[in-house]
Amino acid sequence: MxxxxxxxxxxxxxxxxxxxxxxxxxxxxxxxxxxxxxxxxxxxxxxxxxxxxxxxxxxxxxxxxxxxxxxxxxxxxxxxxxxxxxxxxxxxxxxxxxxxxxxxxxxxxxxxxxxxxxxxxxxxxxxxxxxxxxxxxxxxxxxxxxxxxxxxxxxxxxxxxxxxxxxxxxxxxxxxxxxxxxxxxxxxxxxxxxxxxxxxxxxxxxxxxxxxxxxxxxxxxxxxxxxxxxxxxxxxxxxxxxxxxxxxxxxxxxxxxxxxxxxxxxxxxxxxxxxPRACAADWNLPRPLKRLLKNVLVKKPKVDQAVCRLCGVCVEVCPARAIRLGERCPVFDYRACIRCYCCQEMCPHGAIRT
Ligand code: SF4
Ligand code: SF4
Missing domain, CATH: 3.40.50.11440 (LarA, N-terminal domain)
Known part of the structure; x- marks a missing residue:
């Protein structure tokens, strides 16, 4: 034991x-x-x-x-x-x-x-x-x-x-x-x-x-x-x-x-x-339903423009290359995004939310 x-x-x-x-x-x-x-x-x-x-x-x-x-x-x-x-x-x-x-x-x-x-x-x-x-x-x-x-x-x-x-x-x-x-x-x-x-x-x-x-x-x-x-x-x-x-x-x-x-x-x-808000919506659904709805229920990362300092770390760490730096904040390609939240995890300023 x-x-x-x-x-x-x-x-x-x-x-x-x-x-x-x-x-x-x-x-x-x-x-x-x-x-x-x-x-x-x-x-x-x-x-x-x-x-x-x-x-x-x-x-x-x-x-x-x-x-x-x-x-x-x-x-x-x-x-x-x-x-x-x-x-x-x-x-x-x-x-x-x-x-x-x-x-x-x-x-x-x-x-x-x-x-x-x-x-x-x-x-x-x-x-x-x-x-x-x-x-x-x-x-x-x-x-x-x-x-x-x-x-x-x-x-x-x-x-x-x-x-x-x-x-x-x-x-x-x-x-x-x-x-x-x-x-x-x-x-x-x-x-x-x-x-x-x-x-x-x-x-x-x-x-x-x-x-x-x-x-x-x-x-x-x-x-x-x-x-x-x-x-x-x-x-x-x-x-x-x-x-x-x-x-x-x-x-x-x-x-x-x-x-x-x-x-x-x-x-x-x-x-x-x-x-985390990212895991609240679908986690306890039955597994087949979870698979069916995951693209709808799983939260997208979003940036808080007021907090973002355009440092570019999120662009660097995104494994799916789903972020580019826009003029005022990062821009996400949600079709490419795999919802890994590495961007949120690594943002040094806490500017990414879900
Ligand atoms: S890592 Fe954070 S502060 Fe830096 S550009 Fe991305 S969202 Fe903005
Ligand atoms: S959640 Fe993952 S894949 Fe989506 S933008 Fe952030 S780092 Fe890239």
Whole structure:
């Protein structure tokens, strides 16, 4: 029986986080002492920690210090959407902390061929870094909503092993098919196969995540060896009854193991956790009806002209080349648009809505 260990932390006060991590890691006994470990947070883009778009630096600091107390050699890496890792670390307030602790930073910019695990129709993947080079991969996602996938938790976080712009190519292959994209996410997660997933849900994000949604104090910290179990538990708690594509895919393939929740003082489940507008309309319709109506019901991205600064990032990241810069704002070609919401996710100014 897998264990999902979940507790409460109302702030990024180090002692509170440390108590949870020490107790949680003790209960699943990973045997990490003296190992080379790769920490994989969510470093989506240059965002201040209080925007809740990235794993909080204070959370990472406590985890890294704990690993170092156990004589681990710690590496930290990710592949942000369109910026360099160095820039995201600097702008997000991580760089000095990582330097002071002697953490080795690993940008996921290489080319490592990997074979799919048979969940998606694709057999070949190219990663920016090889998870198998390390004794352990510690997956440290942020609790956030996500326009296309509903939520991004532990399983989705490992999509970051795909290099920056190459992520768009996977979106393009999946097109508007959310279930197909979910199967790609699940495949990638199974290749990475993290040793443990540790969720930063102290300050989470609701609404139009994963980049420009609303920060919300959730007070949740959780960890598990198995991210499918962790995601099933957290997703079910925050948005009960909503079929999240990644968890639904895992369930169809029998990937969610039986699990018990060890409650180390979880806060009460929220009465209402606002989801992205992009996923509100059609999600709980029966599957055949959903397929039939998806072109009508799935929300289109739109720009808020008053907020747009014509920076061109959305044009650059759109995998379907469905955006061009007009004189006053970007112009969308909705016939080409695959509703992946990468433009909304990557807009540095939060100017794209659904
Ligand atoms: S990324 Fe955002 S701010 Fe930049 S051009 Fe597109 S909509 Fe405007
Ligand atoms: S316009 Fe936005 S939602 Fe549509 S394909 Fe491009 S990035 Fe995706």
């Amino acid at each position: 897998e264990k999902v260990i979940a507790g409460r932390s109302d702030s990024y006060e180090p002692q509170e986080i440390k108590s949870f991590l020490e107790e949680g890691l003790r209960r699943i006994d990973l045997g990490l002492a003296g190992r080379r470990v790769l920490v994989k947070p969510n470093l989506l883009a240059s965002k201040a920690a209080d925007r809740a778009a990235t794993t909080h630096p204070a959370f990472l600091r406590v985890l890294i210090e704990l690993l170092m107390d156990h004589s681990c050699t710690v590496y930290l890496g990710d592949s942000p959407g369109y910026e360099s890792l160095e820039r995201v670390l600097r702008n997000g307030g991580y760089l000095d902390m990582l330097g002071a602790l002697g953490v080795r930073v690993v940008p996921f910019t290489g080319e490592v061929a990997k074979k799919g695990s048979g969940i998606s129709p694709y057999r070949d993947f190219v990663f920016g870094e090889d998870p198998d080079k390390y004794d352990a991969v510690i997956n440290v996602p942020k609790l956030k909503t996500h326009g296309m996938m509903g939520m991004t938790l532990g399983v989705k976080n490992t999509f970051g092993f795909i290099r920056g712009f190459a992520k768009g190519r996977w979106h393009l292959r999946a097109g508007r098919d959310r279930d197909l994209f979910a199967s790609i996410i699940v495949d990638i997660h199974r290749i990475v196969s993290p040793t443990v997933t540790i969720l930063d849900g102290i300050l989470g994000m609701c609404g139009d995540g994963p980049s420009n949604g609303d920060p919300v104090a959730c007070g949740i910290v959780a960890l598990a060896r198995d991210a499918f179990a962790l995601d099933a538990f957290i997703g079910g708690r925050l948005c009960p009854g909503l079929e999240l594509p990644v968890t639904a895919c895992a369930e169809r393939h029998g990937l969610i193991p039986p699990y018990e929740v060890i409650d180390l003082g979880l806060p009460p489940a929220p009465a209402h956790f606002p989801m």
